[in-house]
Amino acid sequence: MLLNAASAEDTGSDWAPETFSLDNGLTVVVLPDHRVPVVTHMMWYRVGAADEPPGKSGIAHFLEHLMFKGTENLAPGEFSRVVARNGGQDNAFTSQDYTGYFQRVAIDRLPIVMQMEADRMTGLVLTDDVVLPERDVELEER
Helix, strand or coil: CCCCHHHHHHHCCCCCCEEEECCCCCEEEECCCCCCCEEEEEEEECCCHHHCCCCCCCHHHHHHHHCCCCECCCCCCHHHHHHHHCCCEEEEEECCCCEEEEEEEEHHHHHHHHHHHHHHHHHECCCHHHHHHHHHHHHHHC
């Protein structure tokens, strides 16, 4: 990540990232920016298009879409509805090397999105009723 040193000096902000790892191996990077009372929460998975087997493209992007489906605690599409109801925005992206998910919310809403990310990270419910229609959408896009 590139930081503009001049803008950091102008705002008086330290911009010094803090990095640490959780017991489960998740690497956390915190980049403080106290200019506004919002936070961008991001989860980056080290899997992308480059990890797909030859002749099988689109799998990472397909999984990106499936992550917005439900868990035992959240109905399909509810993740984004909860973010929006709390005044935030969310989205995701897939590249060659990683897939990322992000939410931008008021700082006091951070625990909500962190809990939902943890829930979908470990409790995604993928049934044929969810997967097959999404697969058809992906095939149509291609």
